Every structure is written in C-alpha cells, then in structure tokens.
Amino acid sequence: MNHNKLNTELALIGFGIIGFSILAILSSFISPAAADSSLTRATSYASFNEKGELVRPTGYREWVFIGAPLTPNDMNDGKAAFPEFHNVYIDPVSWSHWKKTGDFADGTLIVKELTNVGSKQAVSGNGYFQGEYTGLEAMVKSKQHVPDAPGNWGFFRFTMENSRDLHKSAMVQANENCSTCHQSNAAIDMVFTQYYPVLRAARAKGEAGTGGQ
Amino acid sequence: MNHNKLNTELALIGFGIIGFSILAILSSFISPAAADSSLTRATSYASFNEKGELVRPTGYREWVFIGAPLTPNDMNDGKAAFPEFHNVYIDPVSWSHWKKTGDFADGTLIVKELTNVGSKQAVSGNGYFQGEYTGLEAMVKSKQHVPDAPGNWGFFRFTMENSRDLHKSAMVQANENCSTCHQSNAAIDMVFTQYYPVLRAARAKGEAGTGGQ
Numbered sequence: 001m002n003h004n005k006l007n008t009e010l011a012l013i014g015f016g017i018i019g020f021s022i023l024a025i026l027s028s029f030i031s032p033a034a035a036d037s038s039l040t041r042a043t044s045y046a047s048f049n050e051k052g053e054l055v056r057p058t059g060y061r062e063w064v065f066i067g068a069p070l071t072p073n074d075m076n077d078g079k080a081a082f083p084e085f086h087n088v089y090i091d092p093v094s095w096s097h098w099k100k101t102g103d104f105a106d107g108t109l110i111v112k113e114l115t116n117v118g119s120k121q122a123v124s125g126n127g128y129f130q131g132e133y134t135g136l137e138a139m140v141k142s143k144q145h146v147p148d149a150p151g152n153w154g155f156f157r158f159t160m161e162n163s164r165d166l167h168k169s170a171m172v173q174a175n176e177n178c179s180t181c182h183q184s185n186a187a188i189d190m191v192f193t194q195y196y197p198v199l200r201a202a203r204a205k206g207e208a209g210t211g212g213q
Numbered sequence: 214m215n216h217n218k219l220n221t222e223l224a225l226i227g228f229g230i231i232g233f234s235i236l237a238i239l240s241s242f243i244s245p246a247a248a249d250s251s252l253t254r255a256t257s258y259a260s261f262n263e264k265g266e267l268v269r270p271t272g273y274r275e276w277v278f279i280g281a282p283l284t285p286n287d288m289n290d291g292k293a294a295f296p297e298f299h300n301v302y303i304d305p306v307s308w309s310h311w312k313k314t315g316d317f318a319d320g321t322l323i324v325k326e327l328t329n330v331g332s333k334q335a336v337s338g339n340g341y342f343q344g345e346y347t348g349l350e351a352m353v354k355s356k357q358h359v360p361d362a363p364g365n366w367g368f369f370r371f372t373m374e375n376s377r378d379l380h381k382s383a384m385v386q387a388n389e390n391c392s393t394c395h396q397s398n399a400a401i402d403m404v405f406t407q408y409y410p411v412l413r414a415a416r417a418k419g420e421a422g423t424g425g426q
Binding site for chain 2: 064065068070071081089115123125129130132133181184185192195196198200201209210212
C-alpha cells in the first residue's frame with residue numbers, strides 16, 4: 001500500500017466517522033421547526049413540576065402559529081369567555097409530527113395567548129386589531145401526566161384574574177371546564193382544527209402545507 | 214513516520230477539513246429561529262428573479278407570526294381593502310435581528326397571508342373565525358433590490374384576482390399603492406407595529422420577549 005492510497009482511504013474513513021459524529025451532535029441543536037422527520041426529540045415541550053402541575057411554557061411566540069380566533073367582548077355582551085383574540089401556537093416538534101402523520105403526538109403542547117382588542121379602526125379599514133397580552137392557556141396531550149383525561153388531553157390556565165401577570169404553573173382543569181366542550185365540538189382529536197387553516201393545510205402534507213407552495 | 218502516527222495525523226487533518234465543511238453546510242440548514250447570534254446567513258430570505266421580481270416566498274407558516282389584523286368585508290361595506298384576516302409573519306433571521314437590536318435589518322421579509330372569514334359563531338362565542346387562504350402579499354427591505362423606494366421597502370402582491378392560486382413572482386408595486394400609506398401611518402420604519410404585540414414585546418428585548426417570561 002503506498003502512502004497516496006493510504007491517505008485517500010484514511011480520509012474516507014475519517015469522513016465517515018467524524019462526519020457522522022458531527023451530524024449527530026449538531027442534529028440535537030437544530031431547531032425542531034427545521035428538523036426533518038428523521039430527527040426526534042427525547043422529551044415533550046411540556047414540563048411538569050413535582051406537584052404534577054404544568055410549568056408555564058416560554059418562547060412560544062417562536063413556535064408555529066396555527067390560528068387567531070376572535071371572540072370580542074363587544075360581540076358577546078361584554079362577557080367573552082375567551083377575551084378577545086386568542087393567538088394559538090403548537091410546539092415545533094408536534095408540528096413536524098402533524099405534518100408527517102396528520103395526528104397529534106403524545107406530548108403535544110398547544111398554547112393560546114389571550115390578547116385584547118387595541119383598536120377597531122385603522123387606515124386599512126374598520127375591524128379588530130390586537131392590543132396587549134392578557135392571559136395564557138394551554139392544552140397538553142400526555143398519557144403519562146393526564147392518563148385519565150379524555151383523549152389524554154389536559155387543559156391548563158395561567159391567566160391571573162385582574163392582573164396581566166401569569167401563574168408560574170397550573171394544575172389540570174376539571175373536565176367540565178374544558179374537555180367536555182372540546183370533546184363535543186372540536187373537529188379532530190379535541191382540537192378546533194375547523195378554525196385553524198394552518199393545521200388543515202399541512203395535515204399529513206409535509207412541506208406542501210407550509211405556505212406558498 | 215510509522216503508520217500509527219500517520220493514522221492519527223491524517224485523522225486530525227480529516228477532522229479539521231471535513232468537520233469544518235460539514236459545519237458550514239449544516240449551518241445553512243439550521244432554522245434561523247434557533248440560530249444564535251453567532252450564526253449569520255449569507256443571503257436574505259427574499260429571492261429575486263432575473264427580471265427583478267420577488268419570487269413567491271414559501272414555508273412562511275413556520276416563520277414567526279407577528280399579528281392577525283382583521284378588516285372583515287361585513288365591517289367595510291363588503292369591500293375590505295385587505296379581506297379579511299391578514300396573518301402576518303417575519304422571516305426568522307430578521308426576527309432575531311429585531312429581538313437583538315429593535316431594527317428591521319436590510320433583507321427583512323414580512324409576508325401577509327390573506328384568509329377569509331369561515332364562521333362568525335362558535336361554541337366559544339360570537340366572533341370571527343378563519344376560513345380559507347385567499348391571497349399573499351409581502352414587503353422586503355433591500356438596498357440592493359429597491360434602492361430608490363422609501364425606507365428601502367418594496368411591496369409585492371402575489372394574490373390573483375378571482376382565483377386562490379398565487380403568482381409565481383411579483384414586481385414591486387408603485388409607491389402610491391402601498392409605500393405612501395405605510396410611510397404616513399405605520400409606527401416603526403413603515404411597519405404597523407402598533408397592531409403587532411409580538412413585535413412590540415420583543416423589540417430589543419431578546420428572549421424576554423418571546424412569550425411566557
């Protein structure tokens with residue numbers, strides 16, 4: 001074996017081993033939003049404390065937005081159940097799973113950030129425009145943490161009454177507060193996909209459902 | 214030089230060259246949302262064709278959502294200028310820049326996906342609920358591509374009249390169609406940040422503005 005051939009062979013071996021290691025390490029840092037279906041995360045975005053309460057999620061404004069239902073106070077006798085815009089997001093790993101399979105994976109975390117109406121008139125026309133954040137709610141699908149809940153979906157409320165601060169953690173809501181209505185009225189697996197075009201367009205469609213294709 | 218030493222040296226050289234190459238290649242695939250400030254992208258998300266037209270962006274439903282103004286037809290004599298929900302997104306690299314500096318970087322791409330009203334009544338109350346996608350518009354800040362535009366912002370429209378298909382590319386709009394109004398009425402650098410709580414909360418605030426902190 002001459003040195004030139006040895007050089008080539010060692011370089012190829014080096015490429016194989018080292019390249020694979022670097023790929024494996026870097027994969028763990030790649031944002032789930034960009035991760036393809038071969039990359040999976042070990043844990044859910046949902047984190048529970050020692051009391052079994054859901055810890056308030058953070059960073060969700062960088063997750064995947066799925067819809068903004070609006071039930072304004074002035075269309076509900078001043079007493080909207082969900083005042084007023086609800087900006088709804090799904091965690092990026094569960095989004096990737098939805099794109100691939102059309103199902104909500106165990107561990108899925110969906111958050112709903114409540115936002116008041118800041119204005120009803122702008123240069124673009126009459127309507128409803130978002131103002132300030134007023135609350136945060138979440139639903140988590142977890143066999144481990146809510147084994148007895150319908151569909152294994154637990155519902156959580158971080159909103160404080162009469163304050164824009166948020167609770168640090170929240171215990172699961174009683175079924176009659178959330179589950180019952182979601183079970184009876186939501187289109188797919190207790191999620192109101194009928195109001196979320198983002199979810200409908202991407203369901204088991206992969207990249208074709210991410211906009212502009 | 215014995216073969217063992219040669220092995221080691223070649224492996225190290227292999228690690229250096231190949232590792233660096235893989236890092237460089239992978240960096241280009243890492244989601245900008247996850248990228249820290251040490252990773253920068255060579256080019257803008259905005260791509261222009263040989264005619265100088267903006268190529269229709271794709272994948273924007275995985276970018277950062279910044280707001281959902283609503284100017285419904287039924288509140289505008291059936292002739293809303295922007296029917297009806299507009300889901301607005303900023304590209305992830307420009308979002309990172311905004312979080313860090315509070316400015317819109319050269320290259321910033323903001324898209325507005327038009328969505329009709331699918332329903333006005335749900336179990337959650339009376340209101341407005343998103344239906345189907347009906348159009349797509351964009352604004353790009355680019356010294357290179359729109360050097361003479363006010364603020365270096367170009368405005369583009371991919372929406373087709375009487376169709377839900379989208380144009381593949383779009384030429385920049387005349388100033389009087391978009392720029393003039395944005396210049397006079399938008400709060401920060403021709404962007405209507407007054408209606409985008411996501412942008413307001415994160416302006417130069419870093420991770421503290423990404424929700425839940």
